[in-house]
């Protein structure tokens with residue numbers, strides 16, 4: 109894992125001091141709320157329905173046991189004993205006091221963490237594949253490139269007031285486990301002969317105008333990665349729309365100019381920037397990469413004993429193949445039936461930290477599906493890990509099933525929400541747990557947002573649910589056919605919306621159509637793509 | 651008008667900048683004021699006669715002026731680059747990094763806060779227009 113040196117540490121410490129000073133000026137009334145807002149947003153602090161919400165960056169979703177324990181302590185000391193892991197691989201706390209925020213940031217800095225650029229109109233925390241460094245199908249570990257970009261984008265002076273927020277994802281395999289093409293910039297590290305390079309996909313995003321990013325460059329030589337990124341950003345900073353907040357994302361610029369013209373402008377800027385020598389040297393990338401390359405102790409290849417059917421089910425659903433023999437990646441579900449998707453208590457965080465040390469190398473990952481991964485678990489000890497999860501409410505065997513729902517905070521916490529997301533997620537998971545169909549449905553990605561901003565990725569769900577406001581009452585639209593994986597697509601609305609009970613029934617109805625129509629081996633998404641919307645509409649609206 | 655804050659030894663121009671269109675029409679003009687939507691590159695053929703470029707920030711959240719400034723510095727402009735308009739103390743360090751060496755905000759800057767803001771960042775992660783060597787250069791014993 110990446111470790112701060114004195115320079116990195118000084119940067120986050122300086123940021124804490126700066127924020128302390130800004131918060132003081134706000135509390136003294138010397139900064140207006142209007143002036144303070146962009147400053148606190150650059151530090152992840154939002155004003156929400158009940159209190160301040162603080163978003164902590166977990167760069168590329170990777171953290172170690174010590175950091176996870178610090179997050180638990182923060183939940184206890186500054187919040188109500190829990191935290192919420194988000195679709196952006198970060199963690200949010202919902203009950204923060206402005207007076208205490210600087211101390212919280214100082215606690216984070218002690219464990220090489222921060223909330224820098226987790227909100228506001230700047231380059232946000234960079235996301236990545238949660239199996240990075242462990243997955244058998246990657247051409248390289250994508251995280252060193254993400255870290256290089258993290259440093260480049262941190263306090264980047266030119267890009268401190270972009271038209272809108274800017275999200276970058278870096279992956280390194282054909283499989284896409286990070287919704288890469290739904291980011292402002294999606295980067296895929298690829299190999300051409302002996303050389304590594306970066307494929308650039310620009311102008312994706314969700315929100316009210318979802319778009320799938322086009323590829324604007326098949327291969328940027330790896331030693332020009334930062335320079336090319338800078339060119340993409342400069343064109344956006346200069347020409348992105350600023351007249352309308354809803355049209356300010358880069359996807360609108362790329363769409364309005366056309367990908368070809370945007371690319372032409374980027375290439376021109378890139379040619380110019382190449383003359384300036386802004387790219388970090390290869391030695392810097394090598395320094396970073398070496399830290400991600402800590403060898404794992406050899407482990408014996410012993411297949412776990414599958415005689416316990418509950419364990420066998422969990423193993424089938426919640427693990428992922430590892431590139432080294434004797435190792436496996438395990439996914440800890442934060443989706444117990446009836447729970448709040450992505451929430452973990454401080455005690456659960458501490459337990460996960462302990463287990464990461466005991467059964468792996470101490471590393472943990474946050475997934476964009478709001479679960480936790482232990483990337484390097486010794487296969488022979490997998491049963492021990494599972495046995496420890498179960499009693500703590502962390503043993504749900506439901507990854508990528510209809511119970512593994514992504515849901516945004518919605519009307520329970522968010523001031524922008526039209527409708528509640530969490531209770532809908534709870535009712536749906538309960539419905540399928542009770543009718544026992546979770547298993548037969550297989551892979552079914554269900555995602556819920558409480559409003560058009562799409563924090564819950566509803567456009568990209570095999571089944572998506574969008575909360576809308578219908579004459580003052582909460583109403584839910586149903587979408588079908590989205591995907592955020594390598595077979596990316598945007599879901600389509602089925603028709604008129606439903607009330608809270610109605611939407612749970614509607615989801616069940618849609619799954620019945622699938623069960624009736626599916627061909628051998630088809631997932632829900634495959635069947636939908638083959639038979640189209642009509643049969644679903646007929647069943648839903650008769 | 652608040653006091654002009656400057657990081658230059660030469661005398662400031664005694665007149666404000668004119669619009670880009672007016673400047674391009676007047677071969678003797680030596681001061682120009684660019685708005686967020688102006689293309690800074692239009693000035694590049696005329697850098698030799700320029701001694702003052704004012705970059706206006708009508709609202710602090712419109713960051714186009716940061717790119718305008720860097721583009722001019724990258725093109726070799728050596729005269730004064732002055733940030734004017736809604737320029738707040740929390741922006742001035744980033745503005746300085748983009749090549750600004752004059753600040754004339756609508757609202758006066760508190761001198762103590764200003765001093766702290768400029769002194770705050772002992773190191774930087776990326777090269778910009780201020781000539782500071784980035785952290786990666788220090789790590790690997792290179793100069794930027």
Ligand code: HEM
Pocket residue numbers: 154156161193194195196200272275290291292312313314315316357515516517521522523524561562563564565
């Ligand atoms: C509770 C406070 C939150 C507020 C006020 C908020 C606000 C917003 C807004 C306004 C957008 C739309 C941006 C646009 O279209 O330009 C958005 C998008 C998004 N937010 Fe949130 N959000 C919140 C919480 C979250 C949480 C908890 C997550 C993760 C679970 C999240 C993840 C996202 C994602 C993934 C998008 C879509 C990105 C895109 O448009 O490309 N947000 N958010």
Ligand code: SF4
Pocket residue numbers: 516517518519522523524525526557558559560561562563564
């Ligand atoms: S989707 Fe809407 S309701 Fe949900 S967190 Fe985002 S802004 Fe809030």
